[in-house]
Amino acid sequence: MGTILLSHSVSANDLTVGFSQIGSESGWRAAETSVAKSEAEKRGITLKIADAQQKQENQIKAIRSFIAQGVDAIFLAPVVQTGWEPVLQEAKEAEIPVFLLDRNITVKDDSLFMTGVAADSVHEGAVAADWLIKTQAGQPCNVVELQGTVGASVALERKQGFLDTVATVPTIKIIRTQSGDFTRSKGKEVMESFIKAENNGKNICAVYAHNDDMAIGAIQAIKEAGLKPGKDIKIISIDGVPDIFKAMIAGEANASVELTPNMAGPALDALLAFKKDGTLPPKHIKTESVLFEPATAQAQLDLKKDMGY
Template identity: 55%
Template sequence: MKRIQRRTLVATLATASLAVLLPATSFAQKPIVLGFSQVGAESEWRTANTESVKASAKDAGIDLKFSDAQQKQENQIKAIRSFIAQKVDVIAFSPVVESGWEMVLREAKAAKIPVVLTDRSVNVKDDSLYVSFLGSDFVEEGRKAGRWLVEKTKGQSGTVNIVELQGTVGSAPAIDRKKGFEEIIKADPKFKIVRSQTGDFTRAKGKEVMEAFLKAEGKNINVLYAHNDDMAIGAIQAIEEAGLKPAKDITIISVDAVKGAFEAMIAGKMNVSVECSPLLGPQLMQIVKDVKAGKPVPKRIVTQEGIFPMETAAQEFPKRKY
């Protein structure tokens, strides 16, 4: 009996000595460090996207280094360079605009830090500069908006005058949502975009630009196509202040399908919103884990989305998470 106790004591002491000699990292694996550069906080959509990324990183046990670019490309480039200097494991970012990324992405590649694009893509000659792009098909969102309008005005004679509130100049959603929408409506000459200007994806700018459209075009505007809900909600204020009824005097088509859009539709002030989900966090963290583990990941991962006309808004609203 004493011999067994002595052996147990020796084994215990040996284990304790080993624990002192070996660093703690041998027992606990270091968390993955992710550097994430966000566009900013320009809309309800972006706020929900940021919350999704932060919460999902926490749930996944990923150490998140977060940077807000305040809608400026130079801030994002600085953030990416800072992540490279910190030797993070993976860099992810939602690019403010499509072009101007070659140099900084080459720097990340030279440092052997994989880059994942979220929400928006980049325009680079060498697509090996990033490992994957997770996000919506913005061209298809524009097509959905166009198809809804074609269906809504079927059998209607006379010109349909459209004003367009574009997103941030040079950004992927602004370029692609315009392209997809025009691709559908160009088949019928009755559709005419009479004014098109950026509202920079913000509510305040959406209101300001819509006021200018109303001054220029008066009651000749039949349709507003806004590249996001925040600009559409700002434009609704301008329409009401001009003594017109949104969704009746002017048909309002928007993109994102945030809660604010559903509230506007329930109030009868917006006709339709095309969904663009901001809840990319869980998918992004899975990609980050796979990339770090050396697993192959798809170059393009498209999020699944729908379209919500005002008639379904009250029924769908309780299910919305953003």
């Protein structure tokens, strides 16, 4: 008991996957769901999606429901890093492999999941910091940071990567940091408080947002304060969603580190290989992170439209 056994060889058409999705709190998250549906459809796999509305208890309920339904695999985009052992143990005992998408978890027994498909979030933060360091070219810069959801692995890692990198440059300082919960509305609200606290924004050189949606919220707050985002205050964020490219074209954002929304594709391929002949995937499947600036914003926007973003 507790070991995932290899079932008989099945075709993709026989497979059903349950996907516990965090929610639709951002443009990127909605795109991940949309791409997951199309990737499953391409492979003839039935995908059942449960929207957790950013609550771990809803994800745990969804996983238990998927176990009861006897799905062939469970995809989990975990809202937070901890607290998954009991329900994942239940999946393991039911011999249902679990695949993590775009975020990591902390468990003592890593056999509770088969693989995790994710970007290197520490690297993403470092790429954002490198861009700011190069842009400032030795000039001083006070940065305010809009963090993602408290306790989410991606927020902790994007913070770490940025902090560790700017720590090597004494002219760049993070003067304020607070969670904007990965949402546009909270990003705007937090940025408003930063602006008020920092001489109507005049002490702020740049915003580092853990995702584009919070950056868009910050842009709105900056404009309402009578300042020019992208000029008076630089905007660097992560995700590469269409709206941030629109902001770049408008001159209101400076750079974004792309996070591909196609996390399900590699996970589905790993599942098919496992079901076919027992091939075990690597424990972590890493996706690429690329920095984009205004010069290529229109091309990226066109590409996103082609992807159905």
